[in-house]
Amino acid sequence: xxAHVTAAHGAAHGAGxxxxxxxxxxxxxxxxxxxxxxxxxxxxxxxIFLFGxxxxxxxxxxxxxxxxxxxxxxxxxxxxxxxxxxxLSSWSMNMAExxxxxxxxxxxxxxxxxxxxxxxxFLVGVMIFEWxxxxxxxxxxxxxxxxxxxxxIVFGMTGIHALHVLSGLIFIAIVWRLGRLGHYSxxxxxxxxxxxxxxHYVDLVWIFFYPAIYLIGHAVHH
Amino acid sequence: xxxxxLGLVRGLVGQVVGTLIGFALIIIxxxxxxxxxxxxxxxxxxxxxxxxxxxxxxxxxxxxxxFQWMVGRFPPIHHGPPKGKPAWTRYFGxxxxxxxxxxQYGVTSxxxxxxxxxxxxxxRTELARSGLQFLSPELYNTLIGIxxxxxxxxxxxxxxxxANYLVPLMxxxxxxxxxxxxxxxxxxxxxxxxxxxxxxxxxxxxGWTFYPPLSTRGSVGYQxxxxxxxxIGLSSILGSINIIVTMLLMRPKGMSLFRxxxxxxxxxxxxxxxxxxxxxxxxxxxxxSLERALGMGYFDPVSGLATATPNGDPILFQHIFWFYxxxxxxxxxxxxxxxxxxxxxVFARKPLFGYRWIAMSSLAIALVGFLVWxxxxxxxxxxxxxxIPFMLSTLLVAVPTGxxxxxxxxxxWGGKLTFPTPMLFALGAIxxxxxxxxxxxxxxxxxxDLYLHDTYFVVGHFHxxxxxGFVFPFFAALYFWxxxxxxxxxxxxxxxxxxxxxxxxFWMMSxxxxxxxxxxxxxxxxxxxxxxxxMINDPVTVVRDGANVLISHGLGKVEVGHIIITIAxxxxxxxxxxxxxxxxxxxxxxxxxxxNPWRSRSPExxxxxxxxxxxxxxxxxxxGEPYDYGLAGSTYVSMTPAPGGDD
Numbered sequence: 001x002x003a004h005v006t007a008a009h010g011a012a013h014g015a016g017x018x019x020x021x022x023x024x025x026x027x028x029x030x031x032x033x034x035x036x037x038x039x040x041x042x043x044x045x046x047x048i049f050l051f052g053x054x055x056x057x058x059x060x061x062x063x064x065x066x067x068x069x070x071x072x073x074x075x076x077x078x079x080x081x082x083x084x085x086x087x088l089s090s091w092s093m094n095m096a097e098x099x100x101x102x103x104x105x106x107x108x109x110x111x112x113x114x115x116x117x118x119x120x121x122f123l124v125g126v127m128i129f130e131w132x133x134x135x136x137x138x139x140x141x142x143x144x145x146x147x148x149x150x151x152x153i154v155f156g157m158t159g160i161h162a163l164h165v166l167s168g169l170i171f172i173a174i175v176w177r178l179g180r181l182g183h184y185s186x187x188x189x190x191x192x193x194x195x196x197x198x199x200h201y202v203d204l205v206w207i208f209f210y211p212a213i214y215l216i217g218h219a220v221h222h
Numbered sequence: 223x224x225x226x227x228l229g230l231v232r233g234l235v236g237q238v239v240g241t242l243i244g245f246a247l248i249i250i251x252x253x254x255x256x257x258x259x260x261x262x263x264x265x266x267x268x269x270x271x272x273x274x275x276x277x278x279x280x281x282x283x284x285x286x287x288x289f290q291w292m293v294g295r296f297p298p299i300h301h302g303p304p305k306g307k308p309a310w311t312r313y314f315g316x317x318x319x320x321x322x323x324x325x326q327y328g329v330t331s332x333x334x335x336x337x338x339x340x341x342x343x344x345x346r347t348e349l350a351r352s353g354l355q356f357l358s359p360e361l362y363n364t365l366i367g368i369x370x371x372x373x374x375x376x377x378x379x380x381x382x383x384x385a386n387y388l389v390p391l392m393x394x395x396x397x398x399x400x401x402x403x404x405x406x407x408x409x410x411x412x413x414x415x416x417x418x419x420x421x422x423x424x425x426x427x428x429g430w431t432f433y434p435p436l437s438t439r440g441s442v443g444y445q446x447x448x449x450x451x452x453x454i455g456l457s458s459i460l461g462s463i464n465i466i467v468t469m470l471l472m473r474p475k476g477m478s479l480f481r482x483x484x485x486x487x488x489x490x491x492x493x494x495x496x497x498x499x500x501x502x503x504x505x506x507x508x509x510x511s512l513e514r515a516l517g518m519g520y521f522d523p524v525s526g527l528a529t530a531t532p533n534g535d536p537i538l539f540q541h542i543f544w545f546y547x548x549x550x551x552x553x554x555x556x557x558x559x560x561x562x563x564x565x566x567x568v569f570a571r572k573p574l575f576g577y578r579w580i581a582m583s584s585l586a587i588a589l590v591g592f593l594v595w596x597x598x599x600x601x602x603x604x605x606x607x608x609x610i611p612f613m614l615s616t617l618l619v620a621v622p623t624g625x626x627x628x629x630x631x632x633x634x635w636g637g638k639l640t641f642p643t644p645m646l647f648a649l650g651a652i653x654x655x656x657x658x659x660x661x662x663x664x665x666x667x668x669x670x671d672l673y674l675h676d677t678y679f680v681v682g683h684f685h686x687x688x689x690x691g692f693v694f695p696f697f698a699a700l701y702f703w704x705x706x707x708x709x710x711x712x713x714x715x716x717x718x719x720x721x722x723x724x725x726x727x728f729w730m731m732s733x734x735x736x737x738x739x740x741x742x743x744x745x746x747x748x749x750x751x752x753x754x755x756x757m758i759n760d761p762v763t764v765v766r767d768g769a770n771v772l773i774s775h776g777l778g779k780v781e782v783g784h785i786i787i788t789i790a791x792x793x794x795x796x797x798x799x800x801x802x803x804x805x806x807x808x809x810x811x812x813x814x815x816x817x818n819p820w821r822s823r824s825p826e827x828x829x830x831x832x833x834x835x836x837x838x839x840x841x842x843x844x845x846g847e848p849y850d851y852g853l854a855g856s857t858y859v860s861m862t863p864a865p866g867g868d869d
Contacts, residue, residue: 042463049501146517149532
């Protein structure tokens, strides 16, 4: 199958024509879509090991003297709200991608903007209430990074995840703008697809991180 | 043409500017947060390293096209030398052709090899006699750490060189799947090497393994070393994704997976390891950096809030570190073993023995490689019940490795052997890898490892596996593909001198290291007791003018071992310089090699040397088996255009 496509790919572009990913014709696009999809999914497999190492560190370190799994006492309301917001954002992202598939620019735009807003709420929520990075009247954050293994792991896991959310937000902003400029169509919108599956992936990671940080084990006063 | 038109120069300027921006961010941040002292070296060098690398990449232009994409412009890929500049300048700037990138990787690899080897020569000289002669213990430790990482960087770059240059040619692809990502993955190595050199100036004394709690304290050079390694790892990850996509999706008609040249299988297994395991070394050094800069308690057992809350654990670092650093060994040797399998049939004029077994053994080594990291930790104090499973999984590696050895013997058996330099190095590699392989089970077995763990025996074993698995095959590959890359032949006499100097010297060095190890010589120690292992000649003193005067220092048995190892080390270093001279000198004076001096069947040898900008003018078609040497009338690839009308 791949051999067939690549041979045809060479034929379609004549001798030595190294085309570009945004060049000519649906055929070239289909081949590059195939490459890009595999590349992105391999990147996701790679990142599993990054997030996996963090999860492993969490379950390795967060234990009491008897070896039982523990967790710090964190604000459950904050955790639940940011998790809910992030899950909602995956839904709006799916709306945007489906909109583009049907060439429905308006749904695409609403979906992208909603995802951006929800993602920003998640990020700012973590920064204010979980990290205490931005002062908020009447609220003090629980942990500092230097507070033993609790602080280290909470900030490490949420920090690496927040970096992915931030890059996702930048990705969304760029794709939304390119979409407004008319760079995508119902048939050709790899940028939107990549942005959407990246966002779902970051969301999925949080589904593993949330219980690991907030729920599993018995809470220990710090 | 001005100096600033060279990408490399712009990149270095960008790295300086980026580093200063990193410093400034820390200073401004601390002023905003109300600190009295705005300068904080740990944070400044950490952020400076990251921004410096970004600055280099922006300066060199590795991200230019991506910035264009962001604003909706999609420039086509430029082919050929840069406009209005001499052709050689393309090697010093961003170029998207995989052959150029392969050569860039290769030359950078040799530069890193000289840095790593240079450090080794310096501290080997120090070790030749007992007592400290000219190095301080701190500098000695820094040098062994830099030796380790510069050599590992050199190996990863060498793997990148072979993968980039050879894989697209061997599978018959136009180029790599993602040419821009390919250039990015190469260029990120250059600022990383600069960071490593910077860390040499600023000192870090834990050796290459960075074990905490030592690495969580001490001089700030650690931060530079951490981010150097982080960036080299990032290059590995991006490069391996590129290789896998190229190999899986860009093969022409008839090139089924089991008809690929065998090196491609080795690179597939390597890339799967690189793509996944490398994340954990990045995470390990990032955690160390954060622990040093922000006091985050991952690994230091004494940084706690209250007694009831958990603290860090240094063993955790060893788990995360070795989860990469053991598979890393297979990342280094699998491509080299692939090169041996690639070269032997050409010079034996016989089919490769057991093609599918070799292909599968590479994947098996990669798979088992994930399950053995704990054998580095038998003495670390982790749960004793983990020892036996890790011992068994480690011994299991011998099975697929043995498959490769028997295949090589089967390939050589009854062949019409000739011995030009590449063949000599392939055979030398087998002999050296055998030394490394046979000393492996001794260390994999818990009972013997408990005694040998921190001795020079490990150093001897490790260097034999890496030289046999990577360095010798890499040199074989350099000599073998040199006529294809340059169109000229290297000097055969100098090549043979290189081989006959390096191989016996290496045997002596490796076996010598194992011997002093069993006599009690510990590794990572700047000095040793002269009487270690017993004395050959005792020191002689005479009483002269009422005082004891030393007239002979005497000679210890371990000391003799170190003298032999040092002489062997210098011989190896000299022979490598001879090779580098040979390769550069032959660019001008080498005889014209023709298209296929080795009579290889692989597709890259069926096109002109040096290879034109677009390797294959028309898609190739694979019509036969790759290694049917000596079979009358057999063909591997057909270069005529494929018949049209099938799509």
